[in-house]
């Protein structure tokens with residue numbers, strides 16, 4: 145963690161640079177919850193449905209622009225979607241770390257501006 149020792153001297157643009165460099169590898173990045181759903185199909189006398197086992201499919205649930213969404217995810221795409229969700233959480237975590245660092249940097253910048261006004 146080489147950047148940690150700089151936290152006490154960074155400027156707002158240092159924070160921006162740090163965020164960009166940390167976020168670079170976080171693609172795909174997405175939020176939502178992926179679940180395995182069982183459902184009936186429309187075929188008559190379908191053995192899977194008759195046995196009660198039904199059909200499993202992955203669905204991503206979330207809210208987007210205020211609306212609930214449910215998106216079917218083909219099984220072969222699940223690893224990529226899961227990776228996106230892991231990265232999305234990592235990105236969210238980064239943004240939580242940004243708040244205190246950015247505020248600290250803004251205060252430092254303000255204190256230095258004052259100092260140079262007085263000097």
Ligand SMILES: [Zn+2]
Nearest residue numbers: 185190192193
């Ligand atoms: Zn069926």
